[in-house]
Amino acid sequence: MDDDDTAVPAHNKNEDIQQACETRSVERLREYARSEGGLLDDELRRRAWPILLACDTSDDDSAVASKELPEHRDEGQVQLDVDRSFVYYPEAETESKKDFRKQELSQVITTVLRRHPMLHYFQGYHDIVQVLLLVLGVDAATSAAARLSLLRIRDFMLPTMAGTEPHLRLLPAILYASDPTLATHLSQTQPFFALPATLTLYAHEIEEYGSIARLFDFLLASEAVVSVYLFAAVIRSRKSSLLDIEADEPEMLHSVLSKLPRPLNLEALIDDTVFLFEKYPPERLPGRSWARISSNSVLKTTRKFDEVAQQTLQDGERFFAKEAAELQRQAVMQQRLQKYRTLARRYKRPAALTSIAMLVAIAAMLLRNHPLPDTLTGSSTIFLGLQRRIVEFWQQTMG
DSSP states (O other): OOHHHHHSOHHHHHHHHHHHHHHTOHHHHHHHHHSTTTTOSHHHHHHHHHHHTTTTSOOOOOSSOGGGSOOOTTHHHHHHHHTTOSSSSSOSOOHHHHHHHHHHHHHHHHHHHHHSTTOOOOTTHHHHHHHHHHHHOHHHHHHHHHHHHHHTSGGGGSSSGGGGHHHHHHHHHHHHHHOHHHHHHTTTSOGGGGHHHHHTTTTTTOOOHHHHHHHHHHHHTSOTTHHHHHHHHHHHHTHHHHHTSOTTOHHHHHHHHTSOOSSOOHHHHHHHHHHHHHHSOGGGSSTTTTTTSOTTSHHHHTSSHHHHTTOOHHHHHHHHHHHHHHHHHHHHHHHHHHHHHHHHHHHHHHHHHHHHHHHHHHHHHHHHHSOOOTTOOSHHHHHHHHHHHHHHHHHHHHO
16 A cells, blocks of 8 residues: 555545546556545445446346246245344344345345356355445345356355365465465464355455445455455464464364454555565465466456456356366266275275285295205295295296
């Protein structure tokens, strides 16, 4: 964050954001979203977020009303989660108002899922859409949720959760690049502690509306991989307390890492995230964690932010189909490999015993047909002679 950004009075920044919205300057909006305070308030966000998400592209996503489309297979789980929504914010609302918001939330989610039935709902998705709904309203939130689902968080909506693993596997690589000591200390702890936060763009973890709205400014203005860098920044901010826990206590470390610190210094974390992302871009991370990621993953299809604006919902569906097919092939290969390993373990001991028995039989036959000379005495000479004759017999047999 530049000193010039921090020196600009809030009212001037407000005017600058409005002008950037008027001119539809994505780059300027991205800069403001990263600077202190982000996009300032919901009035500005209502104008800026659809531009950052490119909701005005030629996506023909409203030709058919959702009520006319078949029910999505996950709507039962959607309703269970919607019933648990709006717990922390908005505050001081009547139950009737909350019930109305829940109806709107259900409408947005089911509309997106029915229009794009290949998407698989995950628990926590409603937390993301809840934030979009509160800022944008039903209609704009529906368009934003569709583009976010297919073009930004598509990996999380695949038929299995295997698409989340590449995201999590990047986390140790970022830590090793930026802080080898801390990374080594955490090396026995698997990075799955970061799943709830990164899966829901932190909406499931942050209970303050102002904080999550401000964080969405930053995340919607960034590549998908930045969410992982943000969690690395969170870990780095807790370095001293994490080092106080023994490295051979991964359960304790996992318990601490799975909860975001309170209070959450978002501005400092965003600054460190930008620093990490610029100094250690994913292509230069140690190991092959980035190279192994599918070219159809959102981690790579959003790598050039300006190109995402050109992508359509149909592009997202094509990426989805290709990545889902890749994961299916990988799953089949893993099943076959596991089957081979099981067979190998089953026959490994009998095969070894059979080999020993064959060698003993060969040795007995050789000793019967070709007794060792009396001059060869002692265990070592007997062994050497026996070994030589076994080798000769094997060569003759195989020859």
